[in-house]
Amino acid sequence: MPGEQRYEDIDVLVIGGGLAGVYAAIKAREAGADKVVQVDKGKVGKTGASCFAAGVMHTYFPEEDDLEDRVRRLTRAQGFLAQQDLMQDHMEQSWDITQEMAQFGVDFVRTAEGKLERRAGRGSYPIISFHGPQLMAAMARAAIRKGVKMIYRTMVTDILTQGGQVVGAVGFNTRSGDFCVFKTKTTVLATGNAWYKGLGPGHRDCTGDGYAAAFRAGAKLSGAENPDGPTNFFPARYDIGPGMNKFVGEGGIFLNSKSERFMEKYNPTLKERAGLRNLNYAFTLEAKQGNTPIFMDMTHLKPDAVRRLKEVLPLAMRMFESVGLVVGERFTQPVEWMPIAPLARPGLMVDRRFETSLPGLFCAGEAASPTAVPIGLASAATSGATAGKSAAEYARSAAAAPLDEEQVKRLRQETLQALNRGSGVEPDQVLLSVQETVVPYDVLLLRRADRMQRALDAIEDARDNLLPLLNAYDPHYLRMAHEARNLTLIAELHLRMSLARAESRSVLREDFPCEDNQDWVKWVVAQRDGGGMKLSTEDVPVDGYPLKPERTKNLHHMWQLAEKLGICRVEKGAVKWA
Numbered sequence: 001m002p003g004e005q006r007y008e009d010i011d012v013l014v015i016g017g018g019l020a021g022v023y024a025a026i027k028a029r030e031a032g033a034d035k036v037v038q039v040d041k042g043k044v045g046k047t048g049a050s051c052f053a054a055g056v057m058h059t060y061f062p063e064e065d066d067l068e069d070r071v072r073r074l075t076r077a078q079g080f081l082a083q084q085d086l087m088q089d090h091m092e093q094s095w096d097i098t099q100e101m102a103q104f105g106v107d108f109v110r111t112a113e114g115k116l117e118r119r120a121g122r123g124s125y126p127i128i129s130f131h132g133p134q135l136m137a138a139m140a141r142a143a144i145r146k147g148v149k150m151i152y153r154t155m156v157t158d159i160l161t162q163g164g165q166v167v168g169a170v171g172f173n174t175r176s177g178d179f180c181v182f183k184t185k186t187t188v189l190a191t192g193n194a195w196y197k198g199l200g201p202g203h204r205d206c207t208g209d210g211y212a213a214a215f216r217a218g219a220k221l222s223g224a225e226n227p228d229g230p231t232n233f234f235p236a237r238y239d240i241g242p243g244m245n246k247f248v249g250e251g252g253i254f255l256n257s258k259s260e261r262f263m264e265k266y267n268p269t270l271k272e273r274a275g276l277r278n279l280n281y282a283f284t285l286e287a288k289q290g291n292t293p294i295f296m297d298m299t300h301l302k303p304d305a306v307r308r309l310k311e312v313l314p315l316a317m318r319m320f321e322s323v324g325l326v327v328g329e330r331f332t333q334p335v336e337w338m339p340i341a342p343l344a345r346p347g348l349m350v351d352r353r354f355e356t357s358l359p360g361l362f363c364a365g366e367a368a369s370p371t372a373v374p375i376g377l378a379s380a381a382t383s384g385a386t387a388g389k390s391a392a393e394y395a396r397s398a399a400a401a402p403l404d405e406e407q408v409k410r411l412r413q414e415t416l417q418a419l420n421r422g423s424g425v426e427p428d429q430v431l432l433s434v435q436e437t438v439v440p441y442d443v444l445l446l447r448r449a450d451r452m453q454r455a456l457d458a459i460e461d462a463r464d465n466l467l468p469l470l471n472a473y474d475p476h477y478l479r480m481a482h483e484a485r486n487l488t489l490i491a492e493l494h495l496r497m498s499l500a501r502a503e504s505r506s507v508l509r510e511d512f513p514c515e516d517n518q519d520w521v522k523w524v525v526a527q528r529d530g531g532g533m534k535l536s537t538e539d540v541p542v543d544g545y546p547l548k549p550e551r552t553k554n555l556h557h558m559w560q561l562a563e564k565l566g567i568c569r570v571e572k573g574a575v576k577w578a
């Protein structure tokens with residue numbers, strides 16, 4: 001029988017130990033919060049996307065870059081659904097925060113003169129580089145030096161509320177199975193995103209646990225249907241990753257099954273260095289024409305480029321070497337490449353202080369809506385820093401509210417129930433059924449209502465018939481059971497929100513091929529409604545923002561190009577494939 005551990009008198013509880021969480025914890029301490037506790041499913045600094053990130057950061061250089069242009073590009077990447085005030089704050093802060101990370105011990109790649117070295121990556125502005133996992137190792141050490149108390153291998157499953165205010169969280173130790181109760185004045189949720197545990201390492205801890213817990217507690221979520229990067233692209237046959245940004249930055253090119261460098265057609269300026277949204281359009285249109293498999297060709301890279309890759313992507317490059325794809329300082333053959341899985345970000349809606357719709361709950365990094373925090377390390381750091389400061393301020397004036405012990409008791413039973421079942425459905429069976437439903441590219445990466453509805457029916461079936469039977473042999477399986485349960489909820493949110501957006505914006509829809517700036521400059525908002533899910537829309541407050549889209553409704557530019565290339569034609573408001 002698992003025991004129970006209580007952690008009390010916490011000023012700021014930070015859930016998640018990626019860059020956003022670590023920054024929140026550090027800044028909460030610096031802002032005067034006495035007891036700051038950081039809890040992670042694994043070990044802070046060793047899990048999550050931050051630790052496996054592909055060695056590059058998109059930092060704004062005040063003396064070299066055009067701030068307005070950078071904010072404009074970020075806003076456009078989100079199809080004008082971005083919270084422009086937050087994009088501006090992020091850009092302005094990213095330079096100082098990068099300098100601060102260097103002071104905390106992050107070893108950035110520098111020029112002979114000691115300046116941060118900038119090189120081409122994805123996007124129009126050059127990126128800076130670091131040495132893979134060293135970044136998070138340094139940041140985790142910095143948090144410990146600041147006096148943050150770390151709790152490892154503890155999965156948070158739910159958020160505690162009292163009279164609508166967040167007063168703590170519950171979870172369990174993934175080794176002992178002990179139920180854990182956290183009582184806190186304020187909480188920062190920084191649990192990253194949800195990738196459906198697809199191909200490629202680096203994101204399998206990100207199973208949407210924070211979104212699911214916040215949804216169950218009543219928070220408002222948005223952004224799942226319109227992420228700035230609907231997926232990422234990894235080697236198809238090997239568990240190797242990450243590195244896209246650096247590989248294309250050093251000159252890697254994509255070839256389709258006819259050996260055509262197809263990105264020249266879809267994005268003649270940036271080609272392979274186009275953003276993830278644009279790569280997704282191109283990969284899905286190539287797949288639709290039967291031009292797969294797709295390969296990344298790096299066989300032409302010069303030894304100095306391969307050396308730089310080894311410096312910045314030590315893990316991925318060692319993996320390439322282990323299977324003979326890199327020998328010495330050369331790639332030996334093109335590598336098959338594909339989307340890993342759709343990225344789901346039904347993120348928490350936040351204001352400029354990163355406070356969510358639930359009093360006492362703040363949110364940072366990819367746990368927040370993509371409209372507030374774009375993908376990437378720089379924005380994880382800036383959002384974490386602001387959320388941590390805001391949470392510390394909140395804690396100063398908040399009295400610690402008592403816990404609702406009935407709620408704790410109910411959540412203990414729900415958290416541990418799969419452990420006590422004795423027989424039933426394995427977590428992997430649920431995960432596989434979710435993956436088989438949402439991972440095929442023509443469900444969420446290229447969309448049409450009938451396919452998404454079929455997928456939603458399958459997810460509801462898994463929700464109603466498999467989840468109640470989940471069985472966990474031990475605390476490790478209990479973790480997998482909760483991840484499977486959360487991913488089922490995330491898939492439902494992802495599909496429902498995607499069905500609601502009746503237009504093509506960041507992702508193409510065959511049945512709504514127009515980008516509709518007349519009716520759809522809106523956020524799709526999901527919130528718990530009793531035992532169900534309520535969807536609504538909120539207008540993006542563009543009138544108060546500097547950048548305003550033209551209020552037109554036109555065939556999406558990628559469908560226009562696809563028609564021009566003879567891939568499809570648009571008839572009666574729908575796409576017909578050639």
Ligand SMILES: Cc1cc2nc3c(=O)[nH]c(=O)nc-3n(C[C@H](O)[C@H](O)[C@H](O)COP(=O)(O)OP(=O)(O)OC[C@H]3O[C@@H](n4cnc5c(N)ncnc54)[C@H](O)[C@@H]3O)c2cc1C
Binds near residue numbers: 040047054155207376
């Ligand atoms: C493979 C890969 C490569 C990337 N490369 C780059 C790059 O080179 N440059 C760049 O700018 N961006 C990159 N990105 C994106 C970038 O890594 C992320 O935007 C950023 O790291 C997000 O930080 P985060 O702190 O929000 O989340 P994460 O770093 O994912 O941290 C989330 C943390 O929450 C913990 N957690 C999750 N659920 C729970 C729970 N229930 N209880 C307790 N803890 C929990 C996880 O263990 C994890 O430690 C990459 C992403 C991936 C997946």
